[in-house]
Amino acid sequence: xxxxxxxxxxxxxxxxxxxxxxxxxxxxxxxxxxxxxxxxxxxxxxxxxxxxxxxxxxxxxxxxxxxxxxxxxxxxxxxxxxxxxxxxxxxxxxxxxxxxxxxxxxxxxxxxxxxxxxxxxxxxxxxxxxxxxxxxxxxxxxxxxxxxxxxxxxxxxxxxxxxxxxxxxxxxxxxxxxxxxxxxxxxxxxxxxxxxxxxxxxxxxxxxxxxxxxxxxxxxxxxxxx
Amino acid sequence: xxxxxxxxxxxxxxxxxxxxxxxxxxxxxxxxxxxxxxxxxxxxxxxxxxxxxxxxxxxxxxxxxxxxxxxxxxxxxxxxxxxxxxxxxxxxxxxxxxxxxxxxxxxxxxxxxxxxxxxxxxxxxxxxxxxxxxxxxxxxxxxxxxxxxxxxxxxxxxxxxxxxxxxxxxxxxxxxxxxxxxxxxxxxxxxxxxxxxxxxxxxxxxxxxxxxxxxxxxxxxxxxxx
DNA sequence: TCCATAATGTAATCTTCCAGACATTTGCCT
DNA sequence: AGGCAAATGTCTGGAAGATTACATTATGGA
Numbered sequence: 195x196x197x198x199x200x201x202x203x204x205x206x207x208x209x210x211x212x213x214x215x216x217x218x219x220x221x222x223x224x225x226x227x228x229x230x231x232x233x234x235x236x237x238x239x240x241x242x243x244x245x246x247x248x249x250x251x252x253x254x255x256x257x258x259x260x261x262x263x264x265x266x267x268x269x270x271x272x273x274x275x276x277x278x279x280x281x282x283x284x285x286x287x288x289x290x291x292x293x294x295x296x297x298x299x300x301x302x303x304x305x306x307x308x309x310x311x312x313x314x315x316x317x318x319x320x321x322x323x324x325x326x327x328x329x330x331x332x333x334x335x336x337x338x339x340x341x342x343x344x345x346x347x348x349x350x351x352x353x354x355x356x357x358x359x360x361x362x363x364x365x366x367x368x369x370x371x372x373x374x375x376x377x378x379x380x381x382x383x384x385x386x387x388x389x390x391x392x393x394x395x396x397x398x399x400x401x402x403x404x405x406x407x408x409x410x411x412x413x414x415x416x417x418x419x420x
Numbered sequence: 421x422x423x424x425x426x427x428x429x430x431x432x433x434x435x436x437x438x439x440x441x442x443x444x445x446x447x448x449x450x451x452x453x454x455x456x457x458x459x460x461x462x463x464x465x466x467x468x469x470x471x472x473x474x475x476x477x478x479x480x481x482x483x484x485x486x487x488x489x490x491x492x493x494x495x496x497x498x499x500x501x502x503x504x505x506x507x508x509x510x511x512x513x514x515x516x517x518x519x520x521x522x523x524x525x526x527x528x529x530x531x532x533x534x535x536x537x538x539x540x541x542x543x544x545x546x547x548x549x550x551x552x553x554x555x556x557x558x559x560x561x562x563x564x565x566x567x568x569x570x571x572x573x574x575x576x577x578x579x580x581x582x583x584x585x586x587x588x589x590x591x592x593x594x595x596x597x598x599x600x601x602x603x604x605x606x607x608x609x610x611x612x613x614x615x616x617x618x619x620x621x622x623x624x625x626x627x628x629x630x631x632x633x634x635x636x637x638x639x640x641x642x643x644x645x646x
Numbered sequence: 647t648c649c650a651t652a653a654t655g656t657a658a659t660c661t662t663c664c665a666g667a668c669a670t671t672t673g674c675c676t
Numbered sequence: 677a678g679g680c681a682a683a684t685g686t687c688t689g690g691a692a693g694a695t696t697a698c699a700t701t702a703t704g705g706a
Contacts, residue, residue: 389665393663408672
């Protein structure tokens with residue numbers, strides 16, 4: 195990928211607005227670009243090779259795997275978001291990987307140490323980055339505390355609402371979602387069984403409130419679901 | 421509180437190891453010290469007044485309250501930890517407060533804007549701070565993903581194990597915990613009903629595996645609980 | 647010391663949703 | 677086109693644990 199394109203990508207990310215052009219050019223040099231297709235997995239966690247990723251196009255899921263092998267979808271990353279070793283510290287038992295959800299993704303990455311050097315030279319960038327991580331913390335806390343006090347149905351509604359806010363397209367009163375998730379994946383996100391999720395979608399479908407397909411989800415009236 | 425004592429407190433926190441003495445002295449000036457007693461509440465969230473706290477002594481809980489008024493214990497903060505507006509960004513719907521659990525706590529705090537200025541002058545500090553928040557993020561993720569795949573019993577065991585690791589005192593094979601939590605609070609942490617928690621403790625008590633009182637919890641054999 | 651209040655103990659229902667066990671459909675690959 | 681795997685649809689019992697409803701016991705403050 196040409197330096198020009200790299201430049202454009204980085205220049206367009208909010209986080210790097212505080213850098214001047216020459217700094218961004220510098221950043222280009224340490225940056226690695228990559229394309230990946232649906233289903234591909236991205237591993238991170240090996241201390242040495244740990245990298246920070248910036249997702250330029252597409253969506254992917256962050257999956258955490260515990261000792262028993264349970265897979266748990268921690269977060270859905272969308273266009274423009276950072277992910278990877280935000281935490282930097284090498285530690286522990288839990289393993290995490292990312293998997294591509296959309297047909298293809300474009301992402302770029304820096305090694306953690308390069309990124310750290312950049313931060314130490316640009317305090318303003320360091321603060322922006324700090325805020326970003328803090329925001330992520332808040333998001334995770336929020337989405338989890340949702341899960342505990344809501345029934346499976348409420349959790350699914352909350353998930354759809356969130357999704358609609360993030361990426362929904364409004365078509366004459368309807369919200370339309372590009373569906374790159376299977377019902378199984380949705381259940382993993384909202385922590386319920388696959389069957390329960392299916393049941394809920396079908397109930398809504400029969401009431402004419404929603405239209406589910408593998409390509410898209412159309413919601414006629416978000417508020418009426420409850 | 422004298423500047424000297426402030427100095428000692430700050431100098432001893434890992435986060436500030438990267439600062440030199442004169443910088444720590446500077447930090448002392450913007451620092452506010454406070455004592456609080458059991459049950460007292462600390463609010464943060466008002467954008468203007470938001471502060472970052474460093475807990476010097478004691479324990480407290482961070483409680484998140486959602487729109488329905490459900491109270492959810494997000495985290496237990498112990499000696500030496502930072503809490504408060506780690507996220508810096510003022511946002512949204514969810515409200516969070518801290519409540520003192522031990523007889524008394526000692527804490528110091530800075531206004532967010534002062535702290536930000538400090539960060540911008542000390543990029544290394546900013547990086548340390550980022551790692552800290554990242555670590556917190558990891559902890560939250562971990563404790564949550566625990567919750568979803570475990571039964572109430574397993575969750576309680578995991579909680580006790582974690583507690584034992586953090587603050588347990590070993591007495592001739594037994595682990596002894598200073599109990600500043602009620603069973604109700606424990607249930608809030610592990611997300612089960614108060615009655616279920618009570619039942620579990622009593623079962624263990626009858627099997628002679630544990631000894632619960634309001635002052636202390638003594639565990640004879642952590643592994644045998646399962 | 648006594649009392650009000652909070653914390654703990656116990657039991658009987660009742661709801662939710664998970665876990666199988668299939669059938670059916672969809673969509674991709676060759 | 678045809679076949680195969682993955683995704684979806686549907687039904688069942690059963691278990692975990694919430695909820696309700698009290699009884700009992702501690703504890704801190706007046």
